[in-house]
Amino acid sequence: MEKDNKTSDFLHIGNKLLSWYGKNARDLPFRQTKDPYKIWICEIVFQQTRISQGLNHYNNFIKRFPDVKTLAEAEENEVLLYWKGLGYYSRAINIHKASQQIMNDYHGVFPADYEEILKLKGVGKYTAAAISSICFDGKMPAVDGNFYRVLSRIFADDFDISNSRAFSYFSQLAGLVMPENVGDFNQAMMDLGSEICKPKNPLCSECPVNDDCLAFSLDKTSDYPVKTKKVKASDLSLKYYFVHRNGQFLIRQRKDDFIWKKLFEFPTAISAELEPFIKGVKTVTHKLTHKNLTIEISSVEIDSEAVWNRFTSENEYIITDFEASHEKSFPKPLENYIQNSLKD
Ligand code: SF4
Known part of the structure; x- marks a missing residue:
């Protein structure tokens, strides 16, 4: 050689x-x-x-x-x-x-x-x-x-x-x-x-x-080419809450490097007070290079202004709406979810 x-x-x-x-x-x-x-x-x-x-x-x-x-x-x-x-x-x-x-x-x-x-x-x-x-x-x-x-x-x-x-x-x-x-x-x-x-x-x-x-x-x-080692994708489950009221919803920017670095996402946890407002749960799957994701997204529609104000003031989320969310980058499955919510 x-x-x-x-x-x-x-x-x-x-x-x-x-x-x-x-x-x-x-x-x-x-x-x-x-x-x-x-x-x-x-x-x-x-x-x-x-x-x-x-x-x-x-x-x-x-x-x-x-x-x-x-x-x-x-x-x-x-x-x-x-x-x-x-x-x-x-x-x-x-x-x-x-x-x-x-x-x-x-x-x-x-x-x-x-x-x-x-x-x-x-x-x-x-x-x-x-x-x-x-x-x-x-x-x-x-x-x-x-x-x-x-x-x-x-x-x-x-x-x-x-x-x-x-x-x-x-x-x-x-x-x-x-x-x-x-x-x-x-x-x-x-x-x-x-x-x-x-x-x-x-x-x-x-x-x-x-x-x-x-x-x-x-x-x-x-x-050819010969390739023996296949990287096996691992499974990962994620949970999100689409917390919304009158066309507005809550997001935050991801801080960790694990996946989707710096992209925006929905809250990953809610207080017990919000649980009665859960209107439905959607499960989607998504493939990344080395991860098979299963993502559960709960729609939390808050019809009480007092509860909405309390939750948004107690947590460091950004309040956005469909229009403004176009100015932000979301992971593909969350982006799709927002688009579909718009149609509903
Ligand atoms: S280099 Fe690739 S395309 Fe060209 S003859 Fe060989 S195998 Fe076929």
Whole structure:
């Protein structure tokens, strides 16, 4: 595996990918720029979101926060609001913190060096490699799931991608095929992985490197990549109370980091005095990456002004209404609940 890529026997594979990319690159808004700020935002937005689903969010985000300074000066809750619908809100919190880091530690200038980019909050090796190669001619492969899949198939390599050494193993493997233009090569691998060498049913007949692909020639594409360890999602039950009166309801901002960091939620407990006001209970399920949630939401309709005043004055909740709640970010199941309550 130790090879200098200039003498690698496999360099022609990278070159084929480059010329394929030259003709077939997806026409995406962030492909027209080398602004590291925009490339960074797009890399984070599309980490767990499909391009078609995240494109509007990306455009709106860039429109409202066109540069590092504007983002750094914004309120965190507004950043969260523009992230609404993308999920994984810790990404938005990290982006916001990193923009302040760039203002404070780099005088507002996006760092060009891979190691420096890596110091930004929420930026991992993949993102740092993508930004440095696309914007600053850096030479690191942006190894992600696409690289694992494409390379393990091309070389029919059964290295387990759940192994903790997978990143460094596939980085070396990438070095064998990687041409000088690493920025375009990284983007070619992204496009090939998402458009052609898909996880299921890869479109091998359209693939620019099918002549070089061992898994394809062995008719074993579905055997790669090899992954042995499956992270099992654990079950978690949550209880909420939708305490409301005359179109107003109570919320608070989450403080813990456990899940849904900084999002808004309903009260999780009520006093005994409120129990007679419970009008119904709805149970919904929701999946997070490592959690299967069962959420029980009780509708507590308070028809006594005195009780409402007492409960709201004794507890640190925010009183909101349907209109104002659009300005806040809620976890998806609570957001759906609010929308449905509006219809009832
Ligand atoms: S030939 Fe098929 S399996 Fe091999 S890299 Fe291309 S799309 Fe992937």
